[in-house]
Amino acid sequence: MGKVDVIIIGAGLSGLAAGIRLSQFGSRVRIFDKQRYAGGMNSYYRRGDRVYDVGLHAMTNYSLERSSPLSVMLRQLRIRRDELELVPQRHSRVLFVDVDLEFDNDFETFRGSVSRSFPGDLAAFDRFVARIREDDSFNPALGFESTRAVMRDAGLSVELSEMLLCPVMYYGSSWPDDMDFHQYCVLFTSMFLEGLCRPADGMESLIGVLTRRFSENGGELSLGSAVRSIELSDGRVSGVVDSSGGFHGCDVVLSCAGYPETLDLLHRQYARDMVGELGFTESLFELSRPACDFGLADSIVFYNGSSSFSYGVPAEGVELSSYVLCVPGNFPGVRESGGVPSIRMTALASPEYWKGLSGEDYKKAKTTFLRDELNILESKYPGISQAVVSSEAFTPRTIERYTGRLNGAVYGSPVKMKDGVTDIPGLLICGTDQGFLGIVGSMLSGIVVVNRHLMT
């Protein structure tokens, strides 16, 4: 194959968005992905006549405002919003032992809930939200600022602070215990101020829109083809070698494979402390009856079993004192594959533990934790375990195997390359390790890196 302008490593959501943006302005772009399906960590798979999402809970940034990040992003990709068929959440909940905060896509619901559960905190909450709205979060020059410290400055009580950290950390912190405030602002805004939604038919339809647009623009998508190495000539990028040993020349390589993972393709080495340590398990329970029949009517539940929230690598395989539940059927308008209702459950997991187990022990450990999760569901929603018709689980090991993301660290390296530039001329990073996370975040990342560095 001939030389192209840009090679993108990874047809994850950031790589696809970057590819569309570049190709619509005439750049010759080739995307490689080691997987047969595009979508990376948020892809889908087929089994029989059913299509399963790998992990989709919700898309963020639902807001219909013309100036909202999702609207701007879709305009930049020349995709109409109705092509995505996004359906908003019904309502969701942050649930600690004896207090809960309800939210939906109207921020006043959340504020009202704070005011009822923490009346003494409302002024501090308003101050904190004002600080979030003012933050210059997308400025790549800003370094790490502790969210816990900002919460203290705003005068939030410890208990409310923990409840405000829990959902945001679960949906995007690559740091244990605390989180960069600028990143917190991006995620808080995208979840609570702009709202949650899902594509009505899951990720296949969204990814289909993206891959079609890329191909229509003349982009080349090479699925099932891994990049084995990035090649240099006179110190700058000259191309990549694919898994069959073929060389593909280009002027620029844009990688969404992760920063340490990209360094590995370049030098065969990376610093261990660049690899994210936080992992998750993701379980799927299929039901014979909808979850709301058992009292589970929320779209998403962020649960924590004590008044303080601990976010870190568990000592054992999985930590079930906190978890996230997603009920796709509680997004009115969602069409679940085969019409089968389901529940998803996400919990913090230790990559080291799961990667260290031998084949049989690995299977046993999965069975044990699925049983523990089912017991938890039964204790909260009596009768639900009888309705479970099948279950399956992904661990950090699964995620590493399928996406190449070291440790299966969903939120990537704690070292973020905020401007997307590396030390190597012609090598750029986008997606998770550029710093924007999640489905919408990673797509924005692809666009921002292209706009900033490749739209000359």
Ligand SMILES: Cc1cc2nc3c(=O)[nH]c(=O)nc-3n(C[C@H](O)[C@H](O)[C@H](O)COP(=O)(O)OP(=O)(O)OC[C@H]3O[C@@H](n4cnc5c(N)ncnc54)[C@H](O)[C@@H]3O)c2cc1C
């Ligand atoms: C189980 C799970 C559930 C999630 N749920 C949600 C959710 O509900 N909402 C949300 O907003 N976000 C969710 N996320 C997070 C979201 O999926 C990610 O933030 C986002 O998809 C990251 O996209 P990316 O482009 O940065 O990277 P990735 O998706 O990791 O894409 C990288 C791509 O590069 C490919 N690749 C790697 N190495 C090579 C190589 N050498 N050659 C060729 N290709 C290579 C990989 O196969 C992969 O396709 C979830 C993630 C997981 C794992």
